[in-house]
Amino acid sequence: MTKRIYVLASLLLLASMMLAACGSTPTAAPAATEASTEAPAVTEAPVTEAAAAGAPEVCATDEFGCAVFKPGDVIKIGMGAPMTGDYAAFGIDISQGAMIAIQDAGDINGFKFELVTEDDGGSPEGGAAVANKFVTDPAIVAIAGHIFSGATNAAMPIYEKAGIPMMSPSATNPDLTKQSSKVFNRLVFTDADQGRFAAEYLFNKLGIKKLAVIHDGSSYGQGLAQVTNDEYIKLGGEVVEFTAITPGESDYSATLADVAAKQPEAIYFGGYNAEAAVIVNQMKQSGLDGVIFFGDDGTFGQDFLDRTGANSEGTYSTSLVPPATDAKAAFDAAYEAAYQTPAGKLSPYTWTAYDSAASLISAIKSVAVLGGDGNLYIPRGALVAAVRSIKDYQGLSGVVTCQENGECASSGPTFYVAKDGAWVEAEK
C-alpha cells in the first residue's frame, strides 16, 4: 500500500516537473511571433498581426527571437543580488550603483530603462530561483549580475537557454568563464588574479614566510583560498595550515587555536565579512595576537569595520577603485547625493556595478530596432553577441573590452588596510 503511494507520488512529481519544464519552454526560445504574444501584459490579441507586420527582419532570423516593447513600456534590466541577510551590504550597494547608470542612460526613442532587483540571498538556490523568475518576464533583456559566484554559477545555464546576456560586476570565481557560456561576462578581475596578487603582496611586500589559509567552503572562498595557497607556495612561502570553517557560526575559537599552534605570521581568509568579523574578533583570545589578517574583496566594506571595531586595525582586504577621472568624480557625487553614503564605502563594487549596467545599456542601444509599427524590437541573440563583443567601452573602471571567454575586467585588485576604523589604500 505504502509502495503504491510512493509510486503515485513520484509519478505526480514527475508530471509536475514536466509541466513546469514545458511551461518555461516558450520563454526559453521564443520565435518572432511568440515573442510578441508574450510581450508585457499590455499586449492584446490584435497586436500579434501588427507586430508581425512591423517586426524587423532580424527578429525572424534571430536565434532567440525579439523582445518587443510597445510604446510606453520600459526595457528592464534584471539584477539578482543579496538584499537581505548577512551580505545585504553588497546587494544594496551594487543595486544603487547600477541605479545611477539607469538614470544616466536616458532612453531609446522614448523607451526608458528600469532596474529590477530581486533578492537571491547570495546562495546558489536563490540565484537559480531569481533566474527562473527573470526568464519568465519577457521585458527583461539583460542581467547586471549576479553578485556572488555561487548564485551566478547556478543562474548561468538558465539565462543561457533564454538568451539573456549577463554582465556581473562582482562574481570573481575563475571557473565561471571556463564553462564556454555565451551569455556570461564579468567586469571584475578573477580570483586567479586576486589570489596571485595577494600571494605576491604577502610574500614580497609584507615579508610573510609562514601563512595560514582559511576559507568558508563556498565556491568563491574556497576557490580563492586555493589559488592563493598555490601561488604562495610557488613563490617559496610555507603554508602551515589550510583549513575550512563552517559559515554562519559565531564561535571559531577552537579552529583558531588550532591555527595558532602552527604559528603563522599571517592568515589569508577566503570568504565574506560575516565570518571574517567573527574570526578577527576571536584572534586575540585564541593566541593569534599580532598575526596579520589578510582578507579578500568579500571582507571589504564598512560592515566589517563596524563589527570588528578596534580589532580591525591592521587587517587587509581587497577592493577595486578606479583611476580618478572626471566621470568617476561625477559618479561619486551623484551616488553620495542620492544615498548619503560615499561611493565604495559599503562594498568594493560600486563602480563596476555602474559599468555593468551602463555597458549593457550601450549594447542594448546598439542592437535595438524601431519597427514600422512603433514598437521597439530587441533581438535577443544579437544582444548576447553584442555584449560579448563590447570593445573600447569607456567605463568608470577603465576601458572595457570583452575577451572571447567573457572576461571584461579593465583593472586588477587594489589592497586596503584598516587604519583607525577606515579602509585606506595599502602601500603598493
Place this chain on the structure above:
Amino acid sequence: MATESKVNKKKVSTYQIVQIILGVVFGGYVVWRLYQILIANPVYGPDTWLRFAIAGIILGSVYALVAIGYTLVYGILHMINFAHGDIMMIGAFGGYFVFEALKNIQTPTLADPKLNFLNAHPVISVILAFVVGVSVAALSGYFLERIAYRPLRNAPRLVPLISAIGASIFLENAAMLMFGAQRRDFTNPLVLTRGEGWEIPVGGGTVILTYTGVLTFVLSIVILVLLYLLVQRTRMGRAMRAVAENKNVAALMGINVDGIISQTFILSGGLAGAAGVMWGIHLGLVYYFLGFIPGIKAFTSAVLGGIGNLPGAMLGGLFLGAVESLGPAVLGIDFQLKDVLAFGILVLVLIFRPTGILGEVLSEEKV
C-alpha cells in the same frame, strides 16, 4: 555453575558482539591517537590544549543550560520541544535591546562627558539584561505551551512534535520579520569587552581566560545548581517530579497538573533565555536563526546525558562542548568536521547505552 554459564551463553547476542568489537576498535584508535599526539609526535603545546579546553567548556556550559530545558519538558510531557532553541533566540534579543537602550542613556560625569549608563553601571546593566531576557523568554515559553501544546495534550505523540517544529519555524520567521535578517552586534559594557580577560602564562604561550567566558561558565553552573535544588528540595519541584512520574496519580494527589506543566515551560523558557543572553554577551552576535544550531546541539547533549535526567543533561552539554573543541585535535581531523564527530559520538553512545550516559532504567518504561 553449569547452569549459570549456560544462561550467560544465551545472553550473548550478535548485537553484543558487534558492540564489543566497535568498542575495542574505537577505544583502541583513540588511545593510539592520544599516544601519537601527546607523546610520539606532539603537534600542540600545553597552551593550545588549554585553549581548546576553555573554548569547549564555555560552549558546553551554554549547551548544558539549553539542554536542561529540553530535559525538563521531556521529563514531564515526554515530548521534544523543538522550539526551545528559538526561545533562546528570543532571550538573546531581549538582552540585546536592553543593552541598546542603556547605551543611549547618557550619564555624563566630569571625567568622561560621553559616559553612558551601560559603562557607568555595568553590573546593573548585565543584571537588567538577564532579567529582561529571562522574563521575555519565560513568557514565550508559557505562551508556547498554551497555544501550541496544551490543545494537543491528549493527541497522539507525533502531533505535538509536529506542532513544535511548526512553532519553531513560526518563531524564527516572526523574529526575522520583526528584527530583520541581518546579524546584529551585541554591544557589551567596556569592562566585558569580548576577547579581553585574565592572561595565564602556560608552556611558553599566554592563554587568555576571557571575562565573558568566565561569566558564562560561572553563571550557568550557579543556575544549574539552583535548578537542581529547586527540583529536589522544594514543593514545586516535588510536584514536578510527581507529574513526571504519573500525571493521573499526581492529579489524584491534588496536584494541579496543567499548572505544573505551565510552570515547567516557564522555567525551561527562562533557562533558555539566560543561555541566550550569555550567548550574546560571550559571542556577540544576535540574529533570528541564532537558536537553531545551539538548539540541535543542546538536544544532542540532553540525549547524550540521558534525556529526562537533570545532571545528565548538564554532563552531556559539557561533554559535547569538550568533544567539539578537543575531538578534532585528538583525532587529527579538520576542525570543520567537529559536528560529524559530535553526532558520531552520539551514535556510539546510543549503541552502548541507549538511555544515555546517566540515563535511568526507568526511561524505557516511560517511553
